[in-house]
Amino acid sequence: MVDVADALRTYWNDRGPVWIEHRERLDGMLAPLGEAAIARLHPDPGEHVLDVGCGTGTTSLELAQLVGGGGHVTGVDVSAPMLDDARKRAADAGLDNTTFVVADAGAHQFEPRHFDAAFSRMGIMFFAEPVAGFTNLRRSLRPGGRLTFVCWRSPEENSWVTEPGRAVAEVLGPPDPMDPDAPGPFSLASVDRISSILTGAGLVDIDITPHDLPVNIGGGTTDELVRYYMDLLPGTAIPENAEVHVIDRVKAALGAMVERRRTTDGITMGAAAWLVSARA
Template sequence: MDVHESNRMQAESWDGPGGAYWAVHADRFDRAVAGYQERFEEAAAVRRGERVLDVGCGGGLTTRWAARASVDGEVLGIDLSSRLLEVAERRAKEEGLDNVGFVQGDAQVHPFEREHVDVVISRTGSMFFGDPVAAFANLLSATRPGGRMVLLTWQGPDRNEWIRGTLGVLGAAPGPTADLDAPGMFALSRPARIREVLEAAGWAAVEVDSVERTEWFGEDVNDAMEFLRGLFAWLLEGLSTDEREAAEARLRESLRAHTGPNGVEFGSAAWLVTGRREAHDEH
Protein backbone atom coordinates (compact mmCIF):
# COMPACT_ATOMS: atom_id res chain seq x y z
CA MET A 1 0.00 0.00 0.00
CA ASP A 2 1.44 3.35 -1.05
CA VAL A 3 0.94 5.82 1.81
CA HIS A 4 2.00 9.46 1.76
CA GLU A 5 4.40 10.30 4.57
CA SER A 6 1.91 12.81 6.02
CA ASN A 7 -0.59 9.96 6.47
CA ARG A 8 1.83 7.43 7.95
CA MET A 9 0.55 7.70 11.52
CA GLN A 10 -3.06 7.43 10.37
CA ALA A 11 -2.19 4.30 8.42
CA GLU A 12 -0.44 2.74 11.41
CA SER A 13 -3.50 3.36 13.57
CA TRP A 14 -6.21 2.36 11.11
CA ASP A 15 -4.28 -0.68 9.89
CA GLY A 16 -3.36 -1.54 13.47
CA PRO A 17 -5.18 -1.75 16.80
CA GLY A 18 -7.57 1.10 16.01
CA GLY A 19 -8.85 -0.43 12.80
CA ALA A 20 -9.01 -3.86 14.42
CA TYR A 21 -11.31 -2.54 17.15
CA TRP A 22 -13.52 -0.83 14.58
CA ALA A 23 -13.70 -4.06 12.58
CA VAL A 24 -14.86 -6.09 15.57
CA HIS A 25 -17.51 -3.46 16.32
CA ALA A 26 -18.37 -2.43 12.76
CA ASP A 27 -22.12 -2.86 13.21
CA ARG A 28 -22.09 -0.78 16.38
CA PHE A 29 -20.19 2.07 14.73
CA ASP A 30 -22.66 2.03 11.83
CA ARG A 31 -25.59 2.09 14.23
CA ALA A 32 -24.03 5.01 16.12
CA VAL A 33 -24.35 7.29 13.07
CA ALA A 34 -27.40 5.63 11.51
CA GLY A 35 -29.46 8.77 12.01
CA TYR A 36 -27.42 10.50 9.32
CA GLN A 37 -27.70 7.75 6.72
CA GLU A 38 -30.98 8.72 5.03
CA ARG A 39 -29.94 12.34 4.56
CA PHE A 40 -26.54 11.24 3.28
CA GLU A 41 -28.10 8.87 0.75
CA GLU A 42 -30.55 11.52 -0.44
CA ALA A 43 -27.70 13.95 -1.05
CA ALA A 44 -25.59 11.37 -2.88
CA ALA A 45 -28.58 10.39 -5.04
CA VAL A 46 -26.72 7.52 -6.69
CA ARG A 47 -28.48 6.50 -9.89
CA ARG A 48 -28.53 3.31 -11.89
CA GLY A 49 -25.36 2.73 -13.88
CA GLU A 50 -23.25 5.30 -12.02
CA ARG A 51 -19.67 4.73 -10.97
CA VAL A 52 -19.09 5.54 -7.29
CA LEU A 53 -15.96 5.94 -5.16
CA ASP A 54 -16.41 5.58 -1.39
CA VAL A 55 -13.50 7.16 0.52
CA GLY A 56 -12.72 5.84 3.98
CA CYS A 57 -15.35 3.18 3.43
CA GLY A 58 -14.65 1.27 6.65
CA GLY A 59 -16.85 -1.77 7.00
CA GLY A 60 -18.52 -0.92 3.70
CA LEU A 61 -22.09 -0.05 4.68
CA THR A 62 -22.18 3.04 2.46
CA THR A 63 -20.30 1.20 -0.30
CA ARG A 64 -22.86 -1.59 -0.34
CA TRP A 65 -25.71 0.93 -0.34
CA ALA A 66 -24.16 2.63 -3.37
CA ALA A 67 -23.77 -0.73 -5.11
CA ARG A 68 -27.46 -1.49 -4.63
CA ALA A 69 -28.46 2.02 -5.74
CA SER A 70 -26.32 1.91 -8.89
CA VAL A 71 -27.73 -1.56 -9.75
CA ASP A 72 -25.46 -2.36 -12.68
CA GLY A 73 -23.01 0.46 -12.06
CA GLU A 74 -19.55 0.15 -10.51
CA VAL A 75 -18.59 0.93 -6.93
CA LEU A 76 -15.15 1.02 -5.30
CA GLY A 77 -14.47 1.45 -1.59
CA ILE A 78 -11.02 2.52 -0.38
CA ASP A 79 -9.71 2.45 3.19
CA LEU A 80 -6.43 2.26 5.10
CA SER A 81 -7.63 -0.62 7.28
CA SER A 82 -7.17 -4.18 6.05
CA ARG A 83 -9.33 -5.49 8.89
CA LEU A 84 -12.25 -3.20 8.05
CA LEU A 85 -11.93 -4.10 4.39
CA GLU A 86 -12.19 -7.78 5.30
CA VAL A 87 -15.53 -6.97 6.94
CA ALA A 88 -16.63 -4.95 3.89
CA GLU A 89 -15.71 -7.69 1.43
CA ARG A 90 -17.39 -10.40 3.49
CA ARG A 91 -20.62 -8.41 3.82
CA ALA A 92 -20.71 -7.60 0.10
CA LYS A 93 -20.30 -11.28 -0.71
CA GLU A 94 -23.01 -12.26 1.76
CA GLU A 95 -25.36 -9.77 0.08
CA GLY A 96 -24.55 -11.11 -3.38
CA LEU A 97 -23.23 -7.79 -4.68
CA ASP A 98 -21.08 -8.32 -7.75
CA ASN A 99 -20.66 -4.68 -8.80
CA VAL A 100 -18.57 -3.60 -5.80
CA GLY A 101 -14.86 -3.86 -5.05
CA PHE A 102 -12.53 -2.75 -2.28
CA VAL A 103 -8.92 -1.61 -2.21
CA GLN A 104 -6.57 -0.85 0.65
CA GLY A 105 -4.95 2.47 -0.01
CA ASP A 106 -4.32 6.10 0.83
CA ALA A 107 -6.82 8.13 -1.19
CA GLN A 108 -4.46 11.11 -1.05
CA VAL A 109 -2.03 9.40 -3.44
CA HIS A 110 -3.81 6.30 -4.76
CA PRO A 111 -3.57 6.09 -8.58
CA PHE A 112 -7.28 6.13 -9.38
CA GLU A 113 -8.33 5.90 -12.99
CA ARG A 114 -8.68 9.47 -14.21
CA GLU A 115 -12.12 10.94 -14.89
CA HIS A 116 -13.73 7.60 -14.16
CA VAL A 117 -16.31 8.04 -11.39
CA ASP A 118 -19.60 9.92 -11.39
CA VAL A 119 -19.73 10.53 -7.65
CA VAL A 120 -17.32 10.50 -4.72
CA ILE A 121 -18.87 9.80 -1.32
CA SER A 122 -17.43 9.72 2.19
CA ARG A 123 -19.34 9.34 5.44
CA THR A 124 -17.06 10.67 8.22
CA GLY A 125 -13.98 9.32 6.43
CA SER A 126 -12.49 12.38 4.74
CA MET A 127 -11.11 14.41 7.66
CA PHE A 128 -7.82 12.62 8.25
CA PHE A 129 -5.64 13.57 5.29
CA GLY A 130 -2.21 15.01 6.04
CA ASP A 131 -2.52 17.23 2.95
CA PRO A 132 -6.26 17.65 2.36
CA VAL A 133 -5.88 19.89 -0.69
CA ALA A 134 -3.71 17.28 -2.42
CA ALA A 135 -6.13 14.53 -1.39
CA PHE A 136 -9.22 16.26 -2.73
CA ALA A 137 -7.36 17.22 -5.89
CA ASN A 138 -6.57 13.53 -6.38
CA LEU A 139 -10.24 12.69 -5.90
CA LEU A 140 -11.18 15.43 -8.35
CA SER A 141 -8.90 13.89 -10.98
CA ALA A 142 -10.73 10.59 -10.51
CA THR A 143 -14.09 12.27 -11.13
CA ARG A 144 -15.51 12.86 -14.57
CA PRO A 145 -16.25 16.46 -15.62
CA GLY A 146 -19.69 17.27 -14.25
CA GLY A 147 -19.35 14.63 -11.53
CA ARG A 148 -20.13 15.31 -7.90
CA MET A 149 -18.97 14.71 -4.35
CA VAL A 150 -20.89 14.25 -1.08
CA LEU A 151 -19.20 14.24 2.33
CA LEU A 152 -20.41 13.94 5.89
CA THR A 153 -17.99 15.58 8.34
CA TRP A 154 -18.29 16.37 12.04
CA GLN A 155 -19.00 19.84 13.29
CA GLY A 156 -16.82 21.13 16.12
CA PRO A 157 -16.71 19.64 19.63
CA ASP A 158 -18.86 22.49 20.97
CA ARG A 159 -21.68 21.23 18.71
CA ASN A 160 -21.27 17.57 19.59
CA GLU A 161 -22.62 16.62 22.99
CA TRP A 162 -21.15 13.14 22.66
CA ILE A 163 -17.63 14.58 22.67
CA ARG A 164 -18.26 16.47 25.89
CA GLY A 165 -20.08 13.51 27.43
CA THR A 166 -17.42 10.89 26.66
CA LEU A 167 -13.98 12.28 25.87
CA GLY A 168 -14.79 15.42 27.87
CA VAL A 169 -15.41 13.60 31.13
CA LEU A 170 -12.20 11.62 30.56
CA GLY A 171 -10.27 14.87 30.15
CA ALA A 172 -9.44 14.39 26.48
CA ALA A 173 -11.83 16.68 24.62
CA PRO A 174 -10.14 19.30 22.43
CA GLY A 175 -9.53 22.49 24.41
CA PRO A 176 -10.19 26.08 23.29
CA THR A 177 -6.66 26.41 21.87
CA ALA A 178 -6.72 23.11 19.96
CA ASP A 179 -5.92 23.23 16.25
CA LEU A 180 -9.16 21.81 14.89
CA ASP A 181 -7.86 22.13 11.32
CA ALA A 182 -5.16 19.53 11.95
CA PRO A 183 -5.76 16.05 10.51
CA GLY A 184 -8.36 14.29 12.65
CA MET A 185 -12.03 14.12 13.48
CA PHE A 186 -12.57 17.90 13.33
CA ALA A 187 -10.30 18.81 10.42
CA LEU A 188 -13.33 19.72 8.31
CA SER A 189 -15.49 21.11 11.10
CA ARG A 190 -15.42 24.77 10.02
CA PRO A 191 -17.43 25.73 6.90
CA ALA A 192 -14.84 28.34 5.89
CA ARG A 193 -12.10 25.72 6.11
CA ILE A 194 -14.17 23.21 4.14
CA ARG A 195 -14.69 25.68 1.30
CA GLU A 196 -11.06 26.79 1.39
CA VAL A 197 -9.76 23.22 1.05
CA LEU A 198 -12.22 22.01 -1.57
CA GLU A 199 -12.01 25.11 -3.75
CA ALA A 200 -8.20 25.04 -3.59
CA ALA A 201 -8.40 21.44 -4.77
CA GLY A 202 -10.54 22.48 -7.75
CA TRP A 203 -14.05 21.58 -6.60
CA ALA A 204 -16.84 23.97 -7.54
CA ALA A 205 -20.34 24.76 -6.24
CA VAL A 206 -19.35 23.79 -2.70
CA GLU A 207 -22.32 23.80 -0.32
CA VAL A 208 -22.22 23.11 3.43
CA ASP A 209 -25.46 22.26 5.26
CA SER A 210 -25.94 21.53 8.95
CA VAL A 211 -27.48 18.23 10.04
CA GLU A 212 -28.26 17.40 13.67
CA ARG A 213 -29.03 13.91 14.90
CA THR A 214 -28.55 11.76 17.99
CA GLU A 215 -25.62 9.38 18.20
CA TRP A 216 -26.22 5.97 19.77
CA PHE A 217 -23.66 4.29 22.02
CA GLY A 218 -25.37 1.26 23.54
CA GLU A 219 -28.51 -0.52 24.67
CA ASP A 220 -27.90 0.56 28.26
CA VAL A 221 -25.18 1.98 30.49
CA ASN A 222 -23.31 -1.31 30.90
CA ASP A 223 -23.39 -2.01 27.16
CA ALA A 224 -22.12 1.47 26.29
CA MET A 225 -19.55 1.37 29.07
CA GLU A 226 -18.00 -1.85 27.83
CA PHE A 227 -17.77 -0.49 24.29
CA LEU A 228 -16.31 2.88 25.26
CA ARG A 229 -13.86 1.37 27.75
CA GLY A 230 -12.35 -0.52 24.83
CA LEU A 231 -12.52 2.38 22.41
CA PHE A 232 -10.80 4.75 24.84
CA ALA A 233 -8.41 2.21 26.34
CA TRP A 234 -5.48 4.39 25.25
CA LEU A 235 -6.73 7.15 27.55
CA LEU A 236 -6.91 4.89 30.57
CA GLU A 237 -3.65 2.98 30.18
CA GLY A 238 -1.36 5.49 31.89
CA LEU A 239 -3.62 6.15 34.86
CA SER A 240 -3.23 4.83 38.38
CA THR A 241 -5.91 2.48 39.68
CA ASP A 242 -7.60 5.32 41.58
CA GLU A 243 -7.47 7.66 38.58
CA ARG A 244 -8.86 5.00 36.25
CA GLU A 245 -11.71 4.18 38.62
CA ALA A 246 -12.56 7.87 38.99
CA ALA A 247 -12.52 8.40 35.21
CA GLU A 248 -14.73 5.38 34.63
CA ALA A 249 -17.13 6.55 37.33
CA ARG A 250 -17.45 9.95 35.60
CA LEU A 251 -18.05 8.24 32.26
CA ARG A 252 -20.64 5.90 33.72
CA GLU A 253 -22.53 8.82 35.27
CA SER A 254 -22.50 10.68 31.95
CA LEU A 255 -23.88 7.64 30.16
CA ARG A 256 -26.57 7.21 32.81
CA ALA A 257 -27.64 10.83 32.34
CA HIS A 258 -28.06 10.22 28.60
CA THR A 259 -29.98 6.95 28.77
CA GLY A 260 -33.50 6.90 27.39
CA PRO A 261 -35.98 4.51 25.78
CA ASN A 262 -33.67 3.94 22.80
CA GLY A 263 -30.57 3.34 24.88
CA VAL A 264 -27.62 5.67 25.45
CA GLU A 265 -27.80 8.62 23.07
CA PHE A 266 -26.04 11.96 22.81
CA GLY A 267 -26.73 14.97 20.64
CA SER A 268 -24.47 15.37 17.62
CA ALA A 269 -24.05 17.63 14.61
CA ALA A 270 -22.40 17.15 11.23
CA TRP A 271 -21.92 19.00 7.97
CA LEU A 272 -23.35 17.63 4.76
CA VAL A 273 -20.92 18.86 2.12
CA THR A 274 -21.54 18.77 -1.61
CA GLY A 275 -19.42 19.87 -4.54
CA ARG A 276 -18.99 19.36 -8.26
CA ARG A 277 -16.25 19.05 -10.79
CA GLU A 278 -16.95 21.62 -13.45
CA ALA A 279 -18.05 20.21 -16.79
CA HIS A 280 -14.99 21.64 -18.49
CA ASP A 281 -11.91 22.40 -16.44
CA GLU A 282 -8.15 22.09 -16.69
CA HIS A 283 -7.62 19.23 -14.28
Protein backbone atom coordinates (compact mmCIF):
# COMPACT_ATOMS: atom_id res chain seq x y z
CA MET A 1 0.00 0.00 0.00
CA VAL A 2 1.29 3.45 -0.92
CA ASP A 3 1.98 5.70 2.06
CA VAL A 4 0.04 8.90 1.35
CA ALA A 5 2.46 11.15 3.23
CA ASP A 6 5.45 9.67 1.40
CA ALA A 7 3.68 10.03 -1.95
CA LEU A 8 2.93 13.69 -1.25
CA ARG A 9 6.52 14.31 -0.16
CA THR A 10 7.84 12.76 -3.36
CA TYR A 11 5.39 14.74 -5.50
CA TRP A 12 6.23 18.12 -3.99
CA ASN A 13 9.98 17.52 -4.12
CA ASP A 14 9.79 16.43 -7.74
CA ARG A 15 7.54 19.35 -8.68
CA GLY A 16 9.31 21.98 -6.59
CA PRO A 17 11.48 23.36 -9.43
CA VAL A 18 8.39 23.82 -11.62
CA TRP A 19 6.63 25.81 -8.89
CA ILE A 20 9.74 27.94 -8.44
CA GLU A 21 9.77 28.64 -12.17
CA HIS A 22 6.16 29.88 -12.04
CA ARG A 23 6.48 31.56 -8.64
CA GLU A 24 5.78 35.13 -9.73
CA ARG A 25 2.65 34.15 -11.64
CA LEU A 26 1.39 32.02 -8.74
CA ASP A 27 2.09 34.73 -6.19
CA GLY A 28 0.27 37.27 -8.33
CA MET A 29 -2.75 35.00 -8.43
CA LEU A 30 -2.74 34.10 -4.73
CA ALA A 31 -1.67 37.46 -3.28
CA PRO A 32 -5.20 38.80 -2.63
CA LEU A 33 -6.13 35.60 -0.81
CA GLY A 34 -2.99 35.65 1.30
CA GLU A 35 -3.48 39.32 2.13
CA ALA A 36 -7.03 38.66 3.31
CA ALA A 37 -5.87 35.81 5.53
CA ILE A 38 -2.95 37.79 6.97
CA ALA A 39 -5.33 40.67 7.74
CA ARG A 40 -7.56 38.25 9.62
CA LEU A 41 -4.60 36.79 11.53
CA HIS A 42 -3.33 40.30 12.36
CA PRO A 43 0.15 39.28 13.53
CA ASP A 44 1.61 41.60 16.14
CA PRO A 45 5.24 42.69 16.51
CA GLY A 46 7.22 40.20 18.54
CA GLU A 47 5.02 37.19 17.80
CA HIS A 48 6.28 33.77 16.78
CA VAL A 49 4.32 32.49 13.77
CA LEU A 50 4.26 29.11 12.02
CA ASP A 51 3.65 29.26 8.24
CA VAL A 52 2.28 25.88 7.11
CA GLY A 53 2.94 24.76 3.55
CA CYS A 54 4.95 27.93 2.98
CA GLY A 55 6.38 26.85 -0.38
CA THR A 56 8.84 29.42 -1.72
CA GLY A 57 8.30 31.62 1.32
CA THR A 58 6.30 34.57 0.03
CA THR A 59 3.90 34.66 2.97
CA SER A 60 6.69 33.82 5.42
CA LEU A 61 8.58 36.92 4.32
CA GLU A 62 5.45 39.06 4.62
CA LEU A 63 4.79 37.72 8.11
CA ALA A 64 8.44 38.24 9.10
CA GLN A 65 8.19 41.92 8.21
CA LEU A 66 5.04 42.26 10.32
CA VAL A 67 6.37 40.55 13.46
CA GLY A 68 9.65 42.45 13.20
CA GLY A 69 13.02 41.72 14.71
CA GLY A 70 11.53 40.76 18.06
CA GLY A 71 9.41 38.08 16.44
CA HIS A 72 10.13 35.03 14.36
CA VAL A 73 8.52 33.10 11.51
CA THR A 74 9.04 29.38 10.97
CA GLY A 75 8.08 28.23 7.49
CA VAL A 76 7.48 24.51 7.04
CA ASP A 77 7.01 22.56 3.82
CA VAL A 78 7.76 19.08 2.49
CA SER A 79 9.46 20.46 -0.64
CA ALA A 80 13.21 20.91 -0.14
CA PRO A 81 13.67 22.75 -3.47
CA MET A 82 11.02 25.31 -2.61
CA LEU A 83 12.50 25.90 0.84
CA ASP A 84 15.95 26.41 -0.66
CA ASP A 85 14.37 29.17 -2.72
CA ALA A 86 12.64 30.58 0.37
CA ARG A 87 15.92 30.74 2.30
CA LYS A 88 17.63 32.56 -0.54
CA ARG A 89 14.80 35.07 -0.76
CA ALA A 90 14.89 35.69 2.99
CA ALA A 91 18.65 36.26 2.86
CA ASP A 92 18.30 38.61 -0.11
CA ALA A 93 15.65 40.57 1.82
CA GLY A 94 17.82 40.76 4.93
CA LEU A 95 15.20 38.97 7.03
CA ASP A 96 17.11 37.04 9.68
CA ASN A 97 13.98 36.35 11.75
CA THR A 98 12.97 33.38 9.59
CA THR A 99 13.65 29.67 9.76
CA PHE A 100 12.60 27.14 7.12
CA VAL A 101 12.08 23.48 8.02
CA VAL A 102 11.67 20.60 5.58
CA ALA A 103 8.93 18.58 7.26
CA ASP A 104 5.32 17.46 7.20
CA ALA A 105 3.60 20.01 9.44
CA GLY A 106 0.94 17.45 10.29
CA ALA A 107 3.46 15.11 11.91
CA HIS A 108 6.58 17.15 12.75
CA GLN A 109 7.44 17.39 16.44
CA PHE A 110 7.29 21.13 17.01
CA GLU A 111 8.13 22.53 20.41
CA PRO A 112 4.86 22.33 22.38
CA ARG A 113 3.02 25.59 23.08
CA HIS A 114 5.67 27.58 21.25
CA PHE A 115 3.88 29.58 18.56
CA ASP A 116 1.57 32.53 19.06
CA ALA A 117 -0.11 31.82 15.74
CA ALA A 118 -0.18 29.40 12.82
CA PHE A 119 -0.99 30.50 9.29
CA SER A 120 -1.39 29.00 5.83
CA ARG A 121 -2.11 30.32 2.37
CA MET A 122 -3.41 27.35 0.40
CA GLY A 123 -0.90 24.99 2.00
CA ILE A 124 -2.93 23.18 4.64
CA MET A 125 -5.19 20.91 2.54
CA PHE A 126 -2.67 18.11 2.10
CA PHE A 127 -2.58 16.29 5.44
CA ALA A 128 -2.80 12.52 5.05
CA GLU A 129 -4.64 12.42 8.40
CA PRO A 130 -6.35 15.81 8.77
CA VAL A 131 -7.56 15.51 12.37
CA ALA A 132 -4.14 14.30 13.50
CA GLY A 133 -2.48 17.03 11.44
CA PHE A 134 -4.52 19.85 12.93
CA THR A 135 -4.12 18.34 16.39
CA ASN A 136 -0.37 18.56 15.88
CA LEU A 137 -0.69 22.23 14.94
CA ARG A 138 -2.86 22.91 18.00
CA ARG A 139 -0.24 21.37 20.26
CA SER A 140 2.39 23.70 18.78
CA LEU A 141 0.32 26.75 19.74
CA ARG A 142 0.37 28.39 23.13
CA PRO A 143 -2.99 28.29 24.98
CA GLY A 144 -5.30 30.65 23.13
CA GLY A 145 -2.96 30.77 20.15
CA ARG A 146 -4.50 31.59 16.79
CA LEU A 147 -4.85 29.50 13.65
CA THR A 148 -5.78 31.28 10.42
CA PHE A 149 -5.77 29.85 6.93
CA VAL A 150 -7.33 30.26 3.51
CA CYS A 151 -8.33 27.24 1.42
CA TRP A 152 -10.26 26.63 -1.78
CA ARG A 153 -13.97 25.94 -1.93
CA SER A 154 -15.26 23.46 -4.52
CA PRO A 155 -13.78 23.28 -8.03
CA GLU A 156 -17.20 24.14 -9.46
CA GLU A 157 -16.99 27.54 -7.73
CA ASN A 158 -13.50 28.25 -9.08
CA SER A 159 -13.45 29.08 -12.77
CA TRP A 160 -9.64 29.46 -12.68
CA VAL A 161 -9.47 25.66 -12.51
CA THR A 162 -12.70 24.50 -14.16
CA GLU A 163 -12.27 26.43 -17.42
CA PRO A 164 -8.85 25.04 -18.32
CA GLY A 165 -10.02 21.65 -17.06
CA ARG A 166 -12.95 21.73 -19.49
CA ALA A 167 -10.61 22.69 -22.32
CA VAL A 168 -8.46 19.64 -21.65
CA ALA A 169 -11.52 17.40 -21.27
CA GLU A 170 -12.59 18.36 -24.80
CA VAL A 171 -9.57 16.37 -25.97
CA LEU A 172 -8.96 13.74 -23.30
CA GLY A 173 -12.49 13.26 -22.04
CA PRO A 174 -13.62 13.85 -18.46
CA PRO A 175 -11.10 12.92 -15.76
CA ASP A 176 -11.73 10.05 -13.39
CA PRO A 177 -13.78 11.08 -10.33
CA MET A 178 -11.63 12.05 -7.36
CA ASP A 179 -12.24 11.38 -3.70
CA PRO A 180 -13.22 14.86 -2.45
CA ASP A 181 -11.69 14.10 0.96
CA ALA A 182 -8.32 12.89 -0.37
CA PRO A 183 -5.34 15.19 0.26
CA GLY A 184 -5.34 17.83 -2.44
CA PRO A 185 -6.21 21.45 -3.19
CA PHE A 186 -9.96 20.93 -2.70
CA SER A 187 -9.96 18.56 0.27
CA LEU A 188 -11.32 21.30 2.57
CA ALA A 189 -13.99 22.53 0.17
CA SER A 190 -16.80 21.49 2.54
CA VAL A 191 -17.52 23.84 5.40
CA ASP A 192 -18.95 20.94 7.40
CA ARG A 193 -15.76 18.94 6.91
CA ILE A 194 -13.58 21.85 8.01
CA SER A 195 -15.67 22.33 11.13
CA SER A 196 -15.61 18.62 11.95
CA ILE A 197 -11.84 18.36 11.50
CA LEU A 198 -11.02 21.43 13.56
CA THR A 199 -13.42 20.43 16.32
CA GLY A 200 -11.95 16.93 16.33
CA ALA A 201 -8.49 18.47 16.67
CA GLY A 202 -9.55 20.31 19.82
CA LEU A 203 -9.65 23.80 18.31
CA VAL A 204 -12.28 26.29 19.46
CA ASP A 205 -13.83 29.61 18.38
CA ILE A 206 -14.01 28.33 14.82
CA ASP A 207 -15.04 30.89 12.21
CA ILE A 208 -15.40 29.97 8.53
CA THR A 209 -16.20 32.80 6.12
CA PRO A 210 -16.68 32.58 2.33
CA HIS A 211 -14.38 34.80 0.32
CA ASP A 212 -15.05 35.39 -3.39
CA LEU A 213 -12.87 37.47 -5.65
CA PRO A 214 -11.32 37.58 -9.12
CA VAL A 215 -7.77 36.28 -9.41
CA ASN A 216 -5.35 37.41 -12.08
CA ILE A 217 -3.04 34.84 -13.62
CA GLY A 218 -1.12 37.51 -15.48
CA GLY A 219 -0.24 38.02 -19.11
CA GLY A 220 2.38 36.73 -21.47
CA THR A 221 2.34 34.84 -24.71
CA THR A 222 -0.22 32.16 -25.39
CA ASP A 223 2.53 29.54 -25.26
CA GLU A 224 3.68 30.78 -21.84
CA LEU A 225 0.18 30.66 -20.42
CA VAL A 226 -0.52 27.23 -21.89
CA ARG A 227 2.68 25.93 -20.33
CA TYR A 228 1.66 27.35 -16.96
CA TYR A 229 -1.68 25.57 -17.08
CA MET A 230 -0.16 22.29 -18.20
CA ASP A 231 2.56 22.45 -15.55
CA LEU A 232 0.49 23.32 -12.52
CA LEU A 233 -3.26 23.22 -12.67
CA PRO A 234 -5.34 20.25 -11.47
CA GLY A 235 -7.16 18.58 -14.33
CA THR A 236 -4.76 19.73 -17.05
CA ALA A 237 -2.11 17.02 -16.76
CA ILE A 238 -1.48 14.98 -19.89
CA PRO A 239 -0.84 11.23 -19.59
CA GLU A 240 2.85 10.38 -19.90
CA ASN A 241 2.14 8.00 -22.78
CA ALA A 242 0.12 10.55 -24.78
CA GLU A 243 1.02 10.77 -28.45
CA VAL A 244 2.36 13.99 -29.92
CA HIS A 245 -0.82 14.77 -31.85
CA VAL A 246 -2.85 14.46 -28.62
CA ILE A 247 -0.51 16.82 -26.79
CA ASP A 248 -0.79 19.29 -29.65
CA ARG A 249 -4.59 19.15 -29.47
CA VAL A 250 -4.54 19.80 -25.72
CA LYS A 251 -2.24 22.77 -26.22
CA ALA A 252 -4.54 24.11 -28.93
CA ALA A 253 -7.61 23.74 -26.70
CA LEU A 254 -5.89 25.54 -23.82
CA GLY A 255 -4.59 28.20 -26.21
CA ALA A 256 -8.12 28.87 -27.46
CA MET A 257 -9.34 29.20 -23.86
CA VAL A 258 -6.50 31.63 -23.12
CA GLU A 259 -7.39 33.81 -26.09
CA ARG A 260 -11.08 33.84 -25.14
CA ARG A 261 -10.25 35.02 -21.62
CA ARG A 262 -7.37 37.38 -22.39
CA THR A 263 -7.77 41.07 -21.53
CA THR A 264 -5.33 43.95 -21.38
CA ASP A 265 -4.67 42.90 -17.76
CA GLY A 266 -3.98 39.27 -18.61
CA ILE A 267 -6.19 36.35 -17.61
CA THR A 268 -8.66 37.04 -14.81
CA MET A 269 -11.03 34.37 -13.50
CA GLY A 270 -13.26 33.77 -10.52
CA ALA A 271 -12.03 32.26 -7.27
CA ALA A 272 -13.93 31.04 -4.22
CA ALA A 273 -12.24 30.31 -0.91
CA TRP A 274 -12.84 29.89 2.80
CA LEU A 275 -11.18 32.20 5.31
CA VAL A 276 -10.88 30.12 8.47
CA SER A 277 -9.82 31.04 11.98
CA ALA A 278 -9.77 29.16 15.27
CA ARG A 279 -7.97 29.10 18.61
CA ALA A 280 -6.07 26.49 20.56
